Amino acid sequence: MKRIERPAALILLAAVLFTLSGCYSGNIDQYFSPPQPSEEYLQLQELIDQEISGGSEYASPTRGSYRQSVQLEDLDGNGVDEAIVFFRDADRNLKINIYASTSRVFRKVLTLQGEGRSFGSVEYADFNGDGWKDLVVAWQIAGSMSLLSVYSMANWTGELLLSTDSTEFLVGDLNGDKQSDLLVLRGVTSDAYMADMYTYTRERGAQATSAALSAGIFELRRARTVTLSGGTGALMVESVLENGDLVTDLLVCREGSLVNLTMNRGTGVSETRRSYTLAYAQDIDGDGVTEIPRPQQLYSQGGEVFWSLAWYRYDAAGRTTDVMTTYHCFSDSWYLVLPQGWTTGLTIRRDDTVPGERTIILSRLTTDGGVNDLLAVYTITGENRSERAAQDGRFILLEETATVYAAELLSPGVDRDDIQKRFFRINSDWSSGSI
Numbered sequence: 001m002k003r004i005e006r007p008a009a010l011i012l013l014a015a016v017l018f019t020l021s022g023c024y025s026g027n028i029d030q031y032f033s034p035p036q037p038s039e040e041y042l043q044l045q046e047l048i049d050q051e052i053s054g055g056s057e058y059a060s061p062t063r064g065s066y067r068q069s070v071q072l073e074d075l076d077g078n079g080v081d082e083a084i085v086f087f088r089d090a091d092r093n094l095k096i097n098i099y100a101s102t103s104r105v106f107r108k109v110l111t112l113q114g115e116g117r118s119f120g121s122v123e124y125a126d127f128n129g130d131g132w133k134d135l136v137v138a139w140q141i142a143g144s145m146s147l148l149s150v151y152s153m154a155n156w157t158g159e160l161l162l163s164t165d166s167t168e169f170l171v172g173d174l175n176g177d178k179q180s181d182l183l184v185l186r187g188v189t190s191d192a193y194m195a196d197m198y199t200y201t202r203e204r205g206a207q208a209t210s211a212a213l214s215a216g217i218f219e220l221r222r223a224r225t226v227t228l229s230g231g232t233g234a235l236m237v238e239s240v241l242e243n244g245d246l247v248t249d250l251l252v253c254r255e256g257s258l259v260n261l262t263m264n265r266g267t268g269v270s271e272t273r274r275s276y277t278l279a280y281a282q283d284i285d286g287d288g289v290t291e292i293p294r295p296q297q298l299y300s301q302g303g304e305v306f307w308s309l310a311w312y313r314y315d316a317a318g319r320t321t322d323v324m325t326t327y328h329c330f331s332d333s334w335y336l337v338l339p340q341g342w343t344t345g346l347t348i349r350r351d352d353t354v355p356g357e358r359t360i361i362l363s364r365l366t367t368d369g370g371v372n373d374l375l376a377v378y379t380i381t382g383e384n385r386s387e388r389a390a391q392d393g394r395f396i397l398l399e400e401t402a403t404v405y406a407a408e409l410l411s412p413g414v415d416r417d418d419i420q421k422r423f424f425r426i427n428s429d430w431s432s433g434s435i
Helices: 006-021 039-053 385-389 416-422
Strands: 070-073 082-088 094-102 105-114 118-125 134-142 145-151 160-166 168-172 181-189 192-201 205-212 217-227 233-241 246-254 257-260 291-297 307-314 320-329 334-337 346-351 357-365 371-380 395-399 404-409 423-425
Touching: 039 082, 039 094, 039 105, 094 134, 105 134, 105 145, 118 168, 134 168, 145 181, 160 181, 160 192, 160 205, 168 217, 168 233, 181 217, 192 217, 192 233, 192 246, 192 257, 320 357, 334 371, 334 416, 371 385, 385 395, 385 404, 395 416, 395 423, 404 416, 404 423, 416 423
Parallel strands: 205 257
Antiparallel strands: 070 082, 082 094, 094 105, 118 134, 134 145, 145 160, 168 181, 181 192, 192 205, 217 233, 233 246, 246 257, 291 307, 307 320, 320 334, 334 423, 346 357, 357 371, 371 404, 395 404
């Protein structure tokens, strides 16, 4: 990694440490002046410069939420942030320096060293309830393989609490004891993965329970902690199988053991397996509970294939509840919650013959084999998009900077206000996760 020279390092530390100097005061001209670093910041910078002058360079973590080479975190719970700085030394070895502040003076209190070519993800969590945040770091060995280490920060001992191989890890509370659990995903073979849940107490140390993910996984796509119906926490892992199907594994802690709720014991693959791979699990109705989609291929009026999505929530016992059914138009970034009765005989076609307009027409098959058009949804671009969105009985659903979404009722039984309430934009991060 290219070394960050002193001017760039100063800017980096100024951005993350300016808050250490307290509230800013001054005249109006000073408010528009660059922030002045505090003495505390300058003293910390001197310590870091000493490290760099010895041949070290910054080595930022490459994954996860914490990707800065200089991070601030209150590890000892005294209300004052420590500085955690990630380096690669002159011998190309990875190390982490921790600087604590006493009476506004920083000193190096701990150095952690590990093997690997880079830092993966980093997290901070109190696993044993002692009031100190432990440091979790993935020392990336090769590809997606990492050595995961958990270090106690208590009294700056750096005691190694746990070490295991890992492909991905998360922190969450699955057993409901208000204590952080370490959730680890690891490859057993090229297409078999396990999920491990580690709990840690000072009396018993690290205790692990494991469960298998779906068989035949080609790639892990998303992993996150979610909430089930009834408020139970769960680990959700979404993966691509070797044949290209998408699968969601849902794991809970039941009587101290990790259990895969969605696993089909006969096939070894989750019952959520689906060939339609665009739709990932999400909280579709905004109630705090995550739902998993079940795609249904619709009757085709031509060569293009369309799908509806029935969304199901799970409880801790594995029981499912049907929440709603939607049509997601991923190409135009919108979706519609389908009204009652539309799911039976629904068929969809696309019309892109008008320049600057992309049209989706939702229809239902009639008993005599005909097609009854219900609604047209337009995605309109171009300079006169607002005018075109309001012409010929159309009404605007959503107006953005460069795009207008509009609709036209094609059946007397369709209610305009109802359609407007059912129309939503697909956010760019709607299916994001930790991987």
